[in-house]
Amino acid sequence: MYYVNDMASLQSALESSDNIINIILTDSFQLTYAVLINKGKTVIITSDNDGPYTLTGNVIRVIDGNIIINDGVIIINDTVSVSAYALHLNGSSASGTIKGGRFEGYTALRIENGATIDEISGGEFIGASSAIELFGQNSKIDLISNGLFEKTDATIDRSAFYVDNGAQIGYIVGGTFEAKINSALLLIRGGWVDEISNGTFNGQRAMTVFSDDVPKTGVDRISGGKFTGEAVCVWVRGVGAQINTISNGTFEGVRTLHNDLGSVTSNITGGNFIGSTAGIYNLSTIENIGGTVQISGIINDNIDGTVYGTIDNISGGVIISDVPDKNGIRNLGLINQITGGIIVGAESSISCVSPDKPETGTIGKILGGAFWGKNDAAIILASTLILEPGLDVDPGIGRYRGKDDVIFNDESLVIYPPGYIMSTSTLPVEETQFRYLTRENEDECEGNIKFPCIEFTEEGVFNYTIRETSTSGNGWITDEKKYPVIVTVTDDNGTLTASVEYPEGIPEFTNRYEPQAVCVTLCANKIAIGAPLEDGQFTFGVFDEEGNEVTSATNTTP
16 A cells, blocks of 8 residues: 655555555645556555545556546646546556546546446546547447536537547446537447436537448437437437437437437337427438337428438327427328327327428328327328228227317328228227227217117207116126217208217126026935934035035934
8 A cells, every 4th residue: 555645656656566556645746747557557546534635737647557546536637738638548458447536637538549447436527628538449438327527618619428439338327427518428430338227418419429421329228317408419410320229218408319311210119308399300210119208299301302201110109299380290201100109289290291391291101099180180191191001990090189170181192991981989098089990881889789869950069978777687787887978069051960979988888697596405315234323423525526525414313
């Protein structure tokens, strides 16, 4: 153990023959030249109980060895240089673990050329340009579990945390990433993170994934964390840029996920995307949106009809834009299919046209989902839509609601499944009534209870209750449930039309058959020879096929 209070004692400790050098700082002092750790040694730096202590003026550089820094150690490189690092790990023989401390410089920490950090579990990394630069193939931080990573100079257009040129982070499970300008976390030219499960990311952009035609740049999985961007929250751009799965997390900004030219976001199954303009802006490829994800509107955009966003499938989630004049999805690109989810817009749920752009969008087919346009048609089309192809059930799978009962702006663009039409009756989805597909020329209620026609001679709203009126008996027990029914009759220039609403769903009554029990008495004889019988002297049983005793009895005397 070496107690260090000046440059001379520090250098003496580092020149010792020990393979593990345990340094205890007892005072602050000036680093008059760069400190070099080599020769394969492990150096552990801690402060005594009176710390923290500050090492000022230069860099600690590891090129062949391992450094472990604990809390209470402050390293400040205040030289004026773009290479003014507080801590620098350079080369495949350099490694480290950081458990605490504070690091300040033009860049607080640079890791490059195959150097590795096992874990950053604490500490403050404060850089005018960047907090941390992780650079080069095989350069890696296995785990970030805590710490503050802050870029402070708003005049320098760089990000707080760089992962560049094939460098990697294994897991981010905590920490705070702050940038006054640019991105809190930047993954560029092959930079990669296996998983982000927690942490706070704040900046002009919370995270940027940018690939310059490098095949793999981005994040395999985001399963948590809070991402806040003053403009775009998460920006993914370029061929090779990718986020494979987003299963949880909170994303806030003007546009929370900006999936830009050439990029791919594979699977969004969870999280909360809160954008003042759009929860998701897509100009490239999203393979699936589903699960429990919540999105404050989607813009699937188009540039000059040549570059447009593609969403392969919407299978679930809740997509809602309650901002006036906004749609749940403004689709000027291509949505191949929708199989589920709830999509609600202040205007339409999905609009394939825009008042400020000539380009239009396409929806290939709808197989399911709920669509609500509060102040317009449920879905505004510009090209042919195949609606619920192959449908063979009644009612259909999808649910549709539009202003004034207008489901599509142009019915001629809709290819209905053979034999089906849009219902006039409604069914509930989360306490809101929706229309659905039903077989043509048949009663819209497909049940085996058929009431005679009720005639209406004036418009109005009429409330009814359906209940079972038979009484229990003959082994049958009746169902006592009651179902409300609302019939709305409107007068359209002398022609009355009626629509039916089942607020609790189409009535379904279940009757149980429980026949009255019958009793069977079995008997047997007991014969005694050589002595008289006494009551209860012998016991007998009745057994079922599996040997279980059903009942028993004893003998009586004649």
